[in-house]
Amino acid sequence: MAVVRLDNLSKRYTGTADAAVDRVSFTVADGEFMVLLGPSGCGKSTTLRMIAGLEAISEGALWIDGRQVNTVPAKDRDIAMVFQSYALYPHMTVRDNLAFGLRRRDVAKAEIERRVALAASILGLEPLLERKPFALSGGQRQRVALGRAIVREPKVFLFDEPLSNLDAALRVATRNELVKLHRRLGVTMIYVTHDQVEAMTMGQRICVMNRGRVAQIGAPLEVYRNPADAFVARFLGSPPMNLFPATLRTDGGRALAAAGTHAIPLERWRTEALSPGREVLCGIRPEAFEIAGRTTAGTATVTGSLSAIEPLGAETLLLVDLGPGVGEVTARVRDDVDAPIGSTMALSFQPASVYLFDRTSELAIPAEGRA
Amino acid sequence: MANAEPFADRATRMLRSAPLAAVLVLYTLYSALPFAWIATMSVRTTSEISANHYAWPTVWHWEKYRAAWFDSNFGTYFWNSTLVVVAAVAVVTVLGAAAAHCLARYRFRGNRLVYFILFSSIIFPPQIILISLFQVMAGYGLYNSRLGLTLVYIGLQLPLTVYLLEGFFARIPQDLFDAAKIDGYGDFEIFVRIVLPVGMPAIATTVILNFIQLWNEFLFAVVLVNDPGLSTLPIGIRRFMGDYFQDTGMIATGMMIAVLPVIVVYAFFSEKLIQGMTAGAVK
Ligand SMILES: Nc1ncnc2c1ncn2[C@@H]1O[C@H](COP(=O)(O)OP(=O)(O)O)[C@@H](O)[C@H]1O
Ligand SMILES: [Mg+2]
Numbered sequence: 001m002a003v004v005r006l007d008n009l010s011k012r013y014t015g016t017a018d019a020a021v022d023r024v025s026f027t028v029a030d031g032e033f034m035v036l037l038g039p040s041g042c043g044k045s046t047t048l049r050m051i052a053g054l055e056a057i058s059e060g061a062l063w064i065d066g067r068q069v070n071t072v073p074a075k076d077r078d079i080a081m082v083f084q085s086y087a088l089y090p091h092m093t094v095r096d097n098l099a100f101g102l103r104r105r106d107v108a109k110a111e112i113e114r115r116v117a118l119a120a121s122i123l124g125l126e127p128l129l130e131r132k133p134f135a136l137s138g139g140q141r142q143r144v145a146l147g148r149a150i151v152r153e154p155k156v157f158l159f160d161e162p163l164s165n166l167d168a169a170l171r172v173a174t175r176n177e178l179v180k181l182h183r184r185l186g187v188t189m190i191y192v193t194h195d196q197v198e199a200m201t202m203g204q205r206i207c208v209m210n211r212g213r214v215a216q217i218g219a220p221l222e223v224y225r226n227p228a229d230a231f232v233a234r235f236l237g238s239p240p241m242n243l244f245p246a247t248l249r250t251d252g253g254r255a256l257a258a259a260g261t262h263a264i265p266l267e268r269w270r271t272e273a274l275s276p277g278r279e280v281l282c283g284i285r286p287e288a289f290e291i292a293g294r295t296t297a298g299t300a301t302v303t304g305s306l307s308a309i310e311p312l313g314a315e316t317l318l319l320v321d322l323g324p325g326v327g328e329v330t331a332r333v334r335d336d337v338d339a340p341i342g343s344t345m346a347l348s349f350q351p352a353s354v355y356l357f358d359r360t361s362e363l364a365i366p367a368e369g370r371a
Numbered sequence: 372m373a374n375a376e377p378f379a380d381r382a383t384r385m386l387r388s389a390p391l392a393a394v395l396v397l398y399t400l401y402s403a404l405p406f407a408w409i410a411t412m413s414v415r416t417t418s419e420i421s422a423n424h425y426a427w428p429t430v431w432h433w434e435k436y437r438a439a440w441f442d443s444n445f446g447t448y449f450w451n452s453t454l455v456v457v458a459a460v461a462v463v464t465v466l467g468a469a470a471a472h473c474l475a476r477y478r479f480r481g482n483r484l485v486y487f488i489l490f491s492s493i494i495f496p497p498q499i500i501l502i503s504l505f506q507v508m509a510g511y512g513l514y515n516s517r518l519g520l521t522l523v524y525i526g527l528q529l530p531l532t533v534y535l536l537e538g539f540f541a542r543i544p545q546d547l548f549d550a551a552k553i554d555g556y557g558d559f560e561i562f563v564r565i566v567l568p569v570g571m572p573a574i575a576t577t578v579i580l581n582f583i584q585l586w587n588e589f590l591f592a593v594v595l596v597n598d599p600g601l602s603t604l605p606i607g608i609r610r611f612m613g614d615y616f617q618d619t620g621m622i623a624t625g626m627m628i629a630v631l632p633v634i635v636v637y638a639f640f641s642e643k644l645i646q647g648m649t650a651g652a653v654k
Binding site for chain 2: 075079087089100101
């Protein structure tokens with residue numbers, strides 16, 4: 001059980017110009033499940049490996065459980081790590097894989113056996129203890145990797161994309177088990193993933209990273225509802241938020257975003273906060289759209305031509321071309337749609353569901369009300 | 372006959388594999404026949420052999436082995452060979468594995484330079500250093516000594532060994548090392564407990580290769596050792612060839628004695644090699 005605090009942590013690999021991790025700061029509370037989320041190459045693994053002690057810290061300070069551990073070797077940081085490749089020792093049985101780390105630490109034999117048995121029972125590994133890794137399925141290997149971390153009873157668990165080598169069904173199941181395991185052990189966990197669904201469903205808080213920097217930290221729904229910038233808005237949500245360039249103007253005292261031939265009403269901002277002529281990115285999530293005509297008043301409408309339909313069963317994705325200046329937007333609706341491609345399609349949305357971002361900085365323009 | 376393959380299918384299958392089988396048979400004969408021939412000669416006397424080169428032994432002269440071992444000093448040659456080759460292979464394996472691990476795993480200034488120098492020493496034929504090596508060895512008092520020959524053998528085989536092992540070790544995933552580090556193991560323990568066992572198939576390969584190469588080595592053995600009491604087997608066999616007379620029968624017997632350890636080493640380490648490969652060591 002421990003607090004992990006990163007204070008302006010940076011990593012510069014030798015021979016590279018840009019920092020792989022650039023002044024990252026956050027604090028993971030005792031017993032918290034924190035997710036590092038971001039696209040491939042954004043520095044998640046590097047951050048995690050610096051926490052683990054596998055990568056030297058270039059600048060900044062790292063604190064685990066009240067102790068600064070910048071130069072403390074990995075083995076003395078009291079952390080355990082689960083790797084994407086699982087990193088099982090191929091020449092050892094499952095039992096030896098689990099016990100390997102304990103033997104080095106002079107844990108008593110009986111205690112090793114107790115912990116291995118406990119981890120094996122938590123993870124259902126008992127029948128596999130005498131097998132070698134090559135005789136295990138992907139899911140079983142994943143469990144052994146997890147078990148190896150559990151037996152150590154560390155202060156902090158670190159996960160680097162531990163589920164990405166599993167097939168979709170197993171991934172969902174293991175996701176739930178990891179959450180249960182976290183609840184059961186109550187230990188601080190830091191979990192790296194590029195999968196926003198994993199992040200949203202597992203994290204108590206998520207830290208979205210972009211190009212080595214922290215883009216936003218917060219509870220999953222909070223980040224989803226109030227993305228700090230266009231990058232976070234695009235990265236969270238599937239399909240991603242529709243973003244298109246627009247120019248602010250006022251029309252009879254009401255604020256509007258003019259995009260192509262469309263005028264998007266803006267309700268969440270006080271008019272004086274929006275200077276006319278300002279170049280912005282206008283954002284509307286696919287799920288905020290509905291097919292016009294079936295909803296009540298108070299909604300806005302945009303009209304374009306239908307360019308594709310993707311039925312997903314429970315819902316339907318519509319690609320609608322809103323013309324020059326806006327382009328195609330995606331709508332995610334609950335109805336079945338059988339309009340012909342190329343036909344005119346009107347999409348309605350609540351003006352309160354509109355987001356605005358500055359065109360150059362891409363930072364969100366803070367609103368009064370909730371989206 | 373529910374599961375029986377239709378006759379036509381089986382016939383085509385056999386026909387298709389026939390060329391492959393033919394090649395295999397030919398190759399086996401090509402490599403095994405000379406060996407079998409020498410085996411027959413090893414129990415025939417030289418006069419019998421000159422009467423008919425290819426005859427099957429009529430009388431089995433097993434006493435020739437005894438004669439070779441005791442009267443022709445083969446016991447001594449065998450012991451010298453064993454001492455020199457086993458020591459050289461042991462040192463080459465340990466040093467080679469350690470060096471290969473360092474080159475494969477640690478980033479340090481000059482890593483690739485060291486690797487390149489080692490690699491380039493493989494492409495030069497060893498004969499070109501023979502004369503200068505002779506002078507160096509004589510200078511250090513290592514001429515005519517088993518220790519000297521062992522050192523030379525280590526130097527001869529080390530580059531190729533490092534080269535082969537480096538290629539294999541570099542493919543061991545870094546995550547394994549990181550996991551072991553977090554598990555609390557230091558660099559040397561990781562080498563012993565992870566690299567050596569995981570790299571066993573490659574190590575077994577180099578052991579076989581080095582053993583066979585050195586066991587049969589003639590050139591350096593004949594130049595650097597003069598004393599018959601210190602000679603190795605290939606030199607011992609050579610002593611049956613006089614200037615005017617060649618004792619073919621005894622040469623064959625000597626060769627059979629010499630070849631035995633090679634077979635034993637191969638059998639033992641190729642077993643390891645196969646075990647290692649089927650254990651799916653590295654993926
Ligand atoms: N050992 C290394 N040497 C040099 N650059 C590296 C090294 N490891 C990672 N990088 C670079 O650092 C950046 C971040 O990498 P990484 O932390 O692995 O990203 P992520 O895990 O988010 O995909 C990438 O641009 C990557 O190319
Ligand atoms: Mg990564």
